[in-house]
Amino acid sequence: MNTQIxxxxxxxxxxxxIDWVMSPQSGGIDVFIGTVRDATKDxxxxxxxxxxxxxxxxxxxxxxxxxxxAKWTVQKLLxxxxxxxxxxxxxxxxxxxxxxxxxxxFEACRYVIDTLKQTVPIWKKExxxxxxxxxxxxx
Amino acid sequence: MNTQIxxxxxxxxxxxxIDWVMSPQSGGIDVFIGTVRDATKDxxxxxxxxxxxxxxxxxxxxxxxxxxxAKWTVQKLLxxxxxxxxxxxxxxxxxxxxxxxxxxxFEACRYVIDTLKQTVPIWKKExxxxxxxxxxxxx
Amino acid sequence: MKINVxxxxxxxxxxxxxxxxxxxxxxxxxxxxxxxxxxxxxxxKQLASYMVAVNNExxxxxxxxxxxxxxxxxxxxSGG
Amino acid sequence: MKINVxxxxxxxxxxxxxxxxxxxxxxxxxxxxxxxxxxxxxxxKQLASYMVAVNNExxxxxxxxxxxxxxxxxxxxSGG
Numbered sequence: 326m327n328t329q330i331x332x333x334x335x336x337x338x339x340x341x342x343i344d345w346v347m348s349p350q351s352g353g354i355d356v357f358i359g360t361v362r363d364a365t366k367d368x369x370x371x372x373x374x375x376x377x378x379x380x381x382x383x384x385x386x387x388x389x390x391x392x393x394x395a396k397w398t399v400q401k402l403l404x405x406x407x408x409x410x411x412x413x414x415x416x417x418x419x420x421x422x423x424x425x426x427x428x429x430x431f432e433a434c435r436y437v438i439d440t441l442k443q444t445v446p447i448w449k450k451e452x453x454x455x456x457x458x459x460x461x462x463x464x
Numbered sequence: 465m466n467t468q469i470x471x472x473x474x475x476x477x478x479x480x481x482i483d484w485v486m487s488p489q490s491g492g493i494d495v496f497i498g499t500v501r502d503a504t505k506d507x508x509x510x511x512x513x514x515x516x517x518x519x520x521x522x523x524x525x526x527x528x529x530x531x532x533x534a535k536w537t538v539q540k541l542l543x544x545x546x547x548x549x550x551x552x553x554x555x556x557x558x559x560x561x562x563x564x565x566x567x568x569x570f571e572a573c574r575y576v577i578d579t580l581k582q583t584v585p586i587w588k589k590e591x592x593x594x595x596x597x598x599x600x601x602x603x
Numbered sequence: 604m605k606i607n608v609x610x611x612x613x614x615x616x617x618x619x620x621x622x623x624x625x626x627x628x629x630x631x632x633x634x635x636x637x638x639x640x641x642x643x644x645x646x647x648k649q650l651a652s653y654m655v656a657v658n659n660e661x662x663x664x665x666x667x668x669x670x671x672x673x674x675x676x677x678x679x680x681s682g683g
Numbered sequence: 684m685k686i687n688v689x690x691x692x693x694x695x696x697x698x699x700x701x702x703x704x705x706x707x708x709x710x711x712x713x714x715x716x717x718x719x720x721x722x723x724x725x726x727x728k729q730l731a732s733y734m735v736a737v738n739n740e741x742x743x744x745x746x747x748x749x750x751x752x753x754x755x756x757x758x759x760x761s762g763g
Contacts, residue, residue, distance in 0.1 A: 417682075442681070580762060
């Protein structure tokens with residue numbers, strides 16, 4: 326299981342993430358890059374703040390990685406998540422998966438981001454002109 | 465329809481492709497990167513050679529782009545394909561799709577690579593130690 | 604026994620800090636902890652949901668706590 | 684009429700060059716062109732499949748050709 330899983334308060338480096346997953350045994354790489362959108366439900370977003378329960382978040386990400394290597398034939402899997410204050414256009418998350426065949430890369434990458442959003446203890450606060458809200462906290 | 469579609473015999477630049485698709489209206493970007501694998505059906509590959517019928521290939525890629533913008537809500541779509549001689553690990557194709565929501569980005573990106581491989585007039589020759597073969601030419 | 608409870612996201616706002624101490628009887632469970640917290644901090648009940656993590660794993664209500672456990676309140680996650 | 688036919692990929696190997704000229708009767712179709720090519724270059728029939736493109740579009744067998752058309756033989760594609 327060849328993985329690189331990190332949580333950092335520094336800007337994420339897309340090129341070096343992609344360089345890391347590349348391998349001569351890979352025919353395809355799928356990369357998901359989350360970006361901070363300028364609006365949510367038509368309301369302008371000023372910035373986002375991300376907070377992680379870091380040891381547990383890393384443990385959950387490793388659990389997801391194990392599931393991925395059990396389900397698909399994957400060469401390398403990278404998950405980088407950023408914390409702290411992010412401006413519009415900045416990158417909170419990069420997931421990169423290299424595989425011999427592209428179907429596995431697409432499916433595994435999507436599985437990682439979908440599952441991460443459900444189980445990994447990281448929280449996002451949206452800051453608007455007139456207030457702020459922890460995303461998904463209330464029904 | 466915001467697209468950047470190119471065929472080039474120069475090495476593709478992943479970072480500048482991703483920079484181009486980013487936008488403040490996007491929440492997610494999916495990127496597919498094809499890479500030259502060191503083996504096909506357990507036979508060692510020395511290098512690949514790509515040839516394009518360039519005017520028609522660009523026309524077909526634009527047709528695919530039109531289908532994508534009709535099917536999904538997409539901010540920007542980039543397709544770069546390389547031609548000429550590529551060594552193991554080099555990148556023949558980059559597809560990048562930015563969308564407000566990630567489901568559309570994943571689905572559109574996969575649709576583009578799947579359709580490109582079926583309809584766009586580009587050909588790949590695999591060069592082995594002891595010979596060469598145009599991929600998919602024969603049953 | 605005294606359980607130190609870590610708080611993240613909106614739970615930090617509800618508790619007014621990044622951790623609080625909760626007094627529980629010996630052999631108290633995560634279920635008992637949730638009852639105690641909900642009675643002291645009724646805003647917890649307005650969350651879409653919340654979980655308790657013990658030693659970096661999601662824990663069931665039946666799980667018996669000890670003072671050595673690392674306990675955290677996990678409001679609905681929203682990473683990515 | 685004389686149709687200039689572009690060749691790519693393995694078709695270039697089969698024709699021994701990147702284009703050839705084919706003599707067709709006036710009002711000849713892409714179907715007629717394929718028959719003529721297959722009789723001169725029987726290796727074409729061993730391909731998994733091949734298409735004819737006219738003016739950068741895939742063409743049907745019924746399509747009537749003219750000397751001004753850009754015509755190309757498209758063996759099975761394998762880009763990406």
